Amino acid sequence: MNESDDDKLMRDHEYDGIQEYDNNLPRWWVYKFLITIAFAVVYMYWMQFSGSGKNIWDEYMTDRTAYERDEMLRAAKNMRPSEEEFLALAADPLVLSSGELVFKERCASCHGLKGEGIVGPNLTDHYWIHGGSLMEIANVVEKGVPEKGMVPWKGILKPDEIYAVIAYVHELNKKGEVEGKAAEGEFVSGGK
């Protein structure tokens, strides 16, 4: 900006002592304004009329389709371990301690820190609503019982986290009953 070269006071503009110059509009400001207007026109045309503008919902559906395809591939790869593989996991202290971590973080709010049950059932007694075998426990944990409040964990937890926590619950049950929520479901001997 030129310092006051073109400062000329406007005649007849004086309000309570305030006077006015009539300097030119700063060039860069005018260009900026024009560019935003041009952008507005082009963008609206591109989005609404050109047919090539991708709207938010379309993009979402595209992302989702890709995600679902990946998910299927992953599911095929991350097949649930067989019963033997699971039992091997349950014997691995490293797996169990990571399962314990997951349990305290994600399950304890409903099943209690020791598995004694709060909103969710007591997991330490030998009564099971959905069966007490490893594979049955795995089923509930993965698919959940949404209508009763048990979360379907598959998709929320990573596969190795899920398998670890399943193994942990199975071990927890073997350790013996903790005083807590009254038994629910059927008696299953040996927790197996």
Place this chain on the structure above:
Amino acid sequence: MKIENSSAALETVKFDDWIARAFLWATMIWGLVGMLVGLLIATQLIDWRLNFDLPWLTFGRLRPLHTNAVIFAFAANSFFAACYYSTQRLLKTRMYSDLMSRIHFWGWQLIIVAAAISFPIGWTQGREYAELIWPIDMAVTIIWVIFTVNFLLTLWIRREKHIYVAIWFYIASILAIAMLHVVNNIQLPVSWTLSYSVYAGAQDALVQWWYGHNAVGFLLTTPFLGMMYYFLPKAADRPIFSYRLSIIHFWALVFIYIWAGPHHLYYSALPEWLQSLGMVFSIMLWAPSWGGMLNGLYTLRGAWHKVREEPILKFFVAAVTAYGMSTFEGPLLSIKAVNKISHFTDWTIAHVHVGALGWVGFMTFGMIYYLIPKLWKRPIYSRSLANAHFWIGLIGILLYAVPLWIAGVTQALMWLAMDDQGALVYPDFMETVKSIMPMYYLRAIGGSLFIIGVLIMLYNFLRSIAGVKCSELVDTEIKAAHFSTVKPEDQISELFDKEGKPKASFWKQVHRLIEGWPLVFSAIALMALMVGGLVQIVPMILVQASAPKDIIVRPYTGLELLGRDIYIREGCYNCHSQQVRPILEEAKRYGPASKAYEYMYDHPFQWGSKRTGPDLHRVGGKYPDLWHYRHLEDPRSVSANSLMPPYPWLLTANLDISNLETRLKVLKKLGVPYRDQDIEFAKEDLEKQALEFSGRLNKDGGVKNSEKKEIVALIVYLQRLGKDAQSDSVLKLGESQ
């Protein structure tokens, strides 16, 4: 045809200074109150115990008190003070009616008191920045009309022929707020304290954010531009940089501002063309806004040495700079891709506060320091205290905004983070809250500093005016003459040369001409203000949302409706959104993206604007009833580290079903398809549903006799959220749902 001022007789004009003093007092007092409430709710987010287990002190009820106090008590009173002080001087006349000015003042303060009482009680419309219940809305309308009439009549009796740019901005503000307030608050009352918005769902969202965005525009921006155009050249004793810049940026601002409302609703169920329109207009708003900043800053050319010495100018310069920053940030946040990150986070809060603390706050403080000697006839007690106020306030703003910028971006990136296994990296919402907690501490410190600055100012003010006697407070007097009137036709013919061709500076002269016709000016401004609203809102009202053929959207049962009204009363929307955006990571976290038809019976909508807690639109069925029961009684019993306030009173308070039928009837009038028997047997149906529900609670968790309690209604409502769309095949998301 020459205007001969000298020929007219000089008269003595006395300005009404009382009214400016009164509004200044109100600005200072309410400003402090509003900011203190802000500080309290900021600390509540750090430690939930500061909700004190008292209904009327919980975050959800106090946040509206804070926002309304700062907008309608602090900023509006400040605008009124500036308007009354400068208008009289710029027009060389006393206000048309002292009585109307007094009614405006006392009426407005009463409205503020009414708001300050009603929000903590839980009387609210549940629509952001328009929370006031309908009787108070009516009072606002009446008082605003009185103010408008008084102002327009003052224009009529002016002694200055042309109106100055500050007055243009006042005119636009006054008319815009009148229009916004009335259109947005059309509602049908159920009782004295409860009403339902006539708009529903996405439509309500559009109207409400048309209002919300422009309330910011025409209560926090244009009045303060008017203020700047008067006080900044006065304090700097410099002419305004450019008259033509004033013209262009004024009209551009007034016309474009109105269109930008939908930028609050990106990725929502609002039609996409509206979202795009909101975006391009927001971006076009950048230059007109900066026009104001440039005219302010360039006016100070050659006066920078004064800025160094004069605290008043320091405040103004910082304010105008803050205005420039936030009007750059605004268009930036309006780019859809940026908004995907910033929306629902603390970035928005940071953005608002650069405007509110920096622009509105500092303009006001500068004006107060400028007016003390003028209105109380005493110099400022201590310039160094005023300087101290400036620096402390400035550090306060930085400590407020910078941490929240960081917090906003951090949390958004955590929400959206997905690993290569397609799993959310931070599935636990509280983990994302924990990571930004240090920023909340810093924000509270920044806010405290700002308040300390205000306290210093108050002390300085009280010391300055100590010992001023009432008898000294006489009205300022000037001598002024009426301008001679020229017939309109003659004024118009001045625009053309002898051959009837327009003169070279035709357009500028046309503008000059209407500056001499303030009522015409006002009418044109009003038309410019209305275009955007008409183009956006009318189509939305004509096109009702409709569900796909195979889907039935069920109106709320009586019990669910009462639960919803409790949700509104407690202000849950201040922390929770009900709007899952069509973004993969978000759908993964909360469930399938929301669709417009799901909200078609929502009077008012509850989409929310800030996620201090998780989105709730798909929470229905996510947890067992008992979980909600425990969670509302004490959130930390089921969700470690939660910062949600406890709501123990919901467990003991009895549900008020006395006007249930009226509620249903009003909604029926608004188009919700209740059958006659739904209304006739409303109470029986409600009792049945409540009994069934509390029976389940008892069976699952031994909760006895809950059927009459408020909590039942609220949980029933929460469990129903987002369920209508269950059979919508488009909405399924992989296996996670």
